Amino acid sequence: MEEASKLAPNRTLKNADKGLLQSDELYQYVLETSVYPREPELLKELREATASHPMSEMATAPDGGQLMALLLKLINAKKTIEIGVFTGYSLLLAALSIPDDGKIIAIDKNQEAYEIGLPIIKKAGVEHKIDFIDSLALPVLDKLLENPTNEGSFDFAYVDADKINYWNYHERCLKCRQVMGSQSVYASTDVMLLVCF
Numbered sequence: 001m002e003e004a005s006k007l008a009p010n011r012t013l014k015n016a017d018k019g020l021l022q023s024d025e026l027y028q029y030v031l032e033t034s035v036y037p038r039e040p041e042l043l044k045e046l047r048e049a050t051a052s053h054p055m056s057e058m059a060t061a062p063d064g065g066q067l068m069a070l071l072l073k074l075i076n077a078k079k080t081i082e083i084g085v086f087t088g089y090s091l092l093l094a095a096l097s098i099p100d101d102g103k104i105i106a107i108d109k110n111q112e113a114y115e116i117g118l119p120i121i122k123k124a125g126v127e128h129k130i131d132f133i134d135s136l137a138l139p140v141l142d143k144l145l146e147n148p149t150n151e152g153s154f155d156f157a158y159v160d161a162d163k164i165n166y167w168n169y170h171e172r173c174l175k176c177r178q179v180m181g182s183q184s185v186y187a188s189t190d191v192m193l194l195v196c197f
C-alpha cells in the first residue's frame with residue numbers, strides 16, 4: 001500500500017470534511033485501497049508535482065476526479081470546458097477521458113501554475129486536445145457565446161474557480177450545453193452541484 005503522506009501530504013480531512021467520510025483514517029483507507037490503484041500513472045505524477053505547491057490543496061481530489069472521468073466516459077463527452085485549471089489535474093484527467101479528436105477549452109487566470117503540469121500533459125500525449133486560455137473566465141465565456149456555433153455545442157463543463165462567480169458561470173455554461181438534451185453534464189465543485197441535462 002502506498003504511503004499516503006508521501007503522495008499527497010495535504011490530502012487530508014481538510015479536503016474531505018465536506019463529504020461523508022468523517023475521519024482522516026477512513027479517507028486515507030479509501031484513497032489507498034480504491035482510488036490510488038485506479039489512478040493513471042501520469043495523473044499520479046502530476047499530483048506529486050503539485051504536492052510541493054503552497055496551494056496544492058486547490059487541486060481536484062483524486063476521488064472526485066475519478067467520478068468526473070466516469071461521467072465523461074458515460075456520456076461520451078467530446079467537447080468540454082474547464083474553468084479553473086491550476087496545475088492541471090482535472091484537465092489531464094479530462095483529456096485522458098475524451099476521444100483523441102476531443103477538445104477542451106481550459107481557462108485560468110494563472111498560467112504559471114498550469115506550466116507545472118504542462119510537461120506531464122505533453123508526456124501523456126494529450127496536449128493537442130487542450131486549448132488553454134490565460135484569462136479571467138467570464139470574458140472568455142462571453143466571447144465564446146458571441147459565436148452562435150458555440151452555443152449548445154459543449155458536452156461537459158467543469159467549474160472549479162472563484163465561488164463568487166459560480167452563478168455567472170452556471171448561466172453561461174447552460175448556454176454552452178448540447179441542445180440535443182440528455183447528453184450534457186455540468187459539474188461544479190464547492191457547491192456540490194451536478195446537473196445532468
Ligand SMILES: C[S@@+](CC[C@H](N)C(=O)[O-])C[C@H]1O[C@@H](n2cnc3c(N)ncnc32)[C@H](O)[C@@H]1O
Binds near residue numbers: 108136
Ligand atoms: C481550485 S483551483 C482549480 C483546480 C483544478 N481544477 C485542479 O484540478 O487542479 C482554482 C483555479 O481557478 C483559478 N481562478 C480563480 N478565479 C478565476 C477567474 N475569475 N477566472 C479564471 N480563473 C480563475 C485560479 O487561478 C486557480 O488556478
